[in-house]
Amino acid sequence: MTLFNRETTEVCNKQILFKDYVNGFPKESDMILSTSAKIHLKLPEGSKGVLVKNLYLSCDPYLRSHMTKTEGGQFESYTPGLPIHGLGVAKVLESGNSNFKKGDLVWGITGWEEYSIINAPETLNKIQHTDVPLSYYTGILGMPGMTAYVGFHEVCAPKKGEYVYVSAASGAVGQLVGQFAKLSGCYVVGSAGTKEKVELLKNTFGFDEAFNYKEEQNLDAAIKRYFPDGIDIYFENVGGKMLDAVLSNMRVNGRISICGMISQYNLEKGEGVHNLLSMISKRLHMRGFVVTDHYHLYPKYMEMVIPLIKQGSIRYIEDIAEGLESAPAALVGLFSGKNVGKQVVVVAHE
Known part of the structure; x- marks a missing residue:
C-alpha cells in the first residue's frame, strides 16, 4: 500500500530492481522487490520530463537481452541496483513537456515501479482511443x-x-x-x-x-x-x-x-x-x-486494427498478473511457456 505524506507529497515507490548480470535463463532472484524508495509527486524545478503513475507493464522476451552485460548494440544493459525498464501504460501526473498534460494516458518506455519520471518523453505515445482496454497498449495496440x-x-x-x-x-x-x-x-x-x-x-x-x-x-x-x-x-x-x-x-x-x-x-x-x-x-x-525502425507506420496500423477490434473481427488474449511484486515471476515464466497470450502486469487500476 502506498503511504502519502500530505505536507511533502512524498510517497513510497515500490520498485523491481535489477540485481546483477545474468548468464543462462533468468531467475526471479535476479530481480529484487524494493519498498524503501520514496518519490516526490512533483517534478524538479525546470524539468522537461513527465511524472507518471504506472498502470500496466509489458513482459516481453526481448527484456532478457538487457540483462546481459554488453557494450553498444541494439539493447542497452540494465544497471544493477536500478529499476528494470520496459514498455508500459501510464497516467501523467505532472508534465514539463508541452506534448503532454496532467491526466493524459500514455504508452511507451517506463520503469518497473509505481511512479516514474520519464526524462525522455519522446519515448511516450499519447493514447487516443480509450474505448478499448488500456492494457491493449502493451500488446495489440502497442x-x-x-x-x-x-x-x-x-x-x-x-x-x-x-x-x-x-x-x-x-x-x-x-x-x-x-x-x-x-x-x-x-x-x-x-x-x-x-x-x-x-x-x-x-x-x-x-x-x-x-x-x-x-x-x-x-x-x-x-x-x-x-x-x-x-x-x-x-x-x-x-x-x-x-x-x-x-x-x-x-x-x-x-x-x-x-x-x-x-x-x-x-x-x-x-x-x-x-x-x-x-x-x-x-x-x-x-x-x-x-x-x-517502423514506428512511423503506427497511424497506418491503427487505422487498420481499431475497426477490427471494435467489429470483433480480431481477438486478443492476455495473461494478467496482478501487482508489481508479480512481475519477476511473470517475466521468468515467458521462457518456459507459462503464459497463455500476452503477459501483462497490473501495477494499478486507473
Missing part, C-alpha cells in the same frame, strides 16, 4: 501489434491463398500474425507448447491447424505433415532447430520474417542452422527487423 503488422504485412507482403506458418503462435505477436493471415485469405498453421495453447489457436484465433511442437520427435516431418506443398511465409519467433526445419520446407520465392528467436536468448552460444542452402535453391527472402 509494440507487439506493430511487430506483427510490420513483420507480416510490410516484410512478407502476403497474397491471398498463400501458406503461412507461425511459431510461438499463441504469444503476444504470434496470435496476431495468424489472425492477420486469415484476414488476408491465407492458410495458416501455428505451433505452441501445450494442448491448451493448440486449442486456443484453432478455436479462438481461427488458425486452420496447430500442433504442439513439444510432442514432435521430428520437426521436419511435422512441418511436412501440415505443409505437404511447402510454406510461402514463415513468421519466425523461435530460431534454432525450428528455423532449420522450416528452411527445408519453404516454397520457391518464400519469405521469412525474423521477429525473434526465443530458443536462443539464454544460450551462451547459439545453435547453428544447417539448411541455409535452401536460401539459394528456393530463392528465399529472409529478413530480420526491429520494430522501432
